Amino acid sequence: MNGHGRGGGLVIAIDGPSGSGKSSTAKGVARARELSYLDTGAMYRAITWWMLDNGIDVADAAAVAEAAARPVITVGTDPSAPTIEVDGADVAGAIRADGVTGSVSAVSAVPEVRELLVARQREIIAEACATTAGIVVEGRDITTVVAPDAPVKLFLTASAEARAQRRSREVRSSDVAATQEALARRDRLDSSRSVSPLTRTDDATELDTTGLSLDEVVALVVKLADEAQAQAV
Numbered sequence: 742m743n744g745h746g747r748g749g750g751l752v753i754a755i756d757g758p759s760g761s762g763k764s765s766t767a768k769g770v771a772r773a774r775e776l777s778y779l780d781t782g783a784m785y786r787a788i789t790w791w792m793l794d795n796g797i798d799v800a801d802a803a804a805v806a807e808a809a810a811r812p813v814i815t816v817g818t819d820p821s822a823p824t825i826e827v828d829g830a831d832v833a834g835a836i837r838a839d840g841v842t843g844s845v846s847a848v849s850a851v852p853e854v855r856e857l858l859v860a861r862q863r864e865i866i867a868e869a870c871a872t873t874a875g876i877v878v879e880g881r882d883i884t885t886v887v888a889p890d891a892p893v894k895l896f897l898t899a900s901a902e903a904r905a906q907r908r909s910r911e912v913r914s915s916d917v918a919a920t921q922e923a924l925a926r927r928d929r930l931d932s933s934r935s936v937s938p939l940t941r942t943d944d945a946t947e948l949d950t951t952g953l954s955l956d957e958v959v960a961l962v963v964k965l966a967d968e969a970q971a972q973a974v
């Protein structure tokens with residue numbers, strides 16, 4: 742199912758910390774090569790939004806685990822119009838709220854949550870490989886757990902300053918220092934949890950995007966994807 746999956750689809754797996762450029766790069770590459778696109782972070786955000794909306798204490802791992810299967814999360818994989826719904830309601834805006842951002846690392850550290858979402862992500866990848874040219878998948882454990890056999894595996898990085906600048910610009914905040922501190926806290930939690938922590942494996946290509954424009958990063962990844970496809974035929 743991974744790699745050049747059933748149906749011949751190409752899987753491009755991208756991991757990296759917040760603000761390294763995963764979402765924008767993944768969308769750009771998917772659009773350039775008519776691939777599907779999956780933002781797995783949006784799925785962790787959606788389940789976190791549902792927990793908060795339903796009054797579940799996100800610091801209580803047992804309560805989160807017990808409720809994890811209740812929300813129905815639906816993802817649309819068109820890179821030009823990705824969608825995310827919980828129980829049929831559009832939550833694309835709600836999942837970016839500060840409350841969700843502050844709680845998502847705790848919820849995504851719960852093994853039962855990961856088990857459910859990873860299974861769903863693999864179904865989405867298989868479906869995309871069967872029906873489209875393939876899929877670009879981005880998150881924290883795509884190269885290590887979700888699609889370790891993907892023929893293109895990337896680990897995006899950028900300096901802490903560049904990532905904070907980018908995020909601040911995006912949310913129109915002038916407090917870059919506070920943004921940098923919030924990113925550092927989330928990086929710490931996401932990289933130190935016991936299940937599927939953010940890690941770079943030796944077979945993933947590390948790409949430091951600090952001094953590169955988004956167009957340059959997209960072009961580099963498209964080149965890697967084209968090389969992988971040429972090798973597969």
Ligand SMILES: Nc1ncnc2c1ncn2[C@@H]1O[C@H](COP(=O)(O)OP(=O)(O)O)[C@@H](O)[C@H]1O
Nearest residue numbers: 759760761762763764765907911950953954955
């Ligand atoms: N290479 C780059 N140069 C400058 N800005 C970038 C670059 N890549 C992404 N960005 C911008 O940085 C912000 C965060 O990027 P995003 O793709 O959401 O990162 P991630 O998914 O890793 O959190 C976005 O506003 C995006 O437009």
Ligand SMILES: Nc1ccn([C@H]2C[C@H](O)[C@@H](COP(=O)(O)OP(=O)(O)O)O2)c(=O)n1
Nearest residue numbers: 759760781782783785845849880881882931
């Ligand atoms: N594959 C993934 C994707 C995201 N997560 C968790 C950890 C992240 O802090 C949150 C949110 O991910 P998201 O990609 O939306 O984060 P940013 O776009 O970097 O702000 O979800 C995860 O544990 N595993």
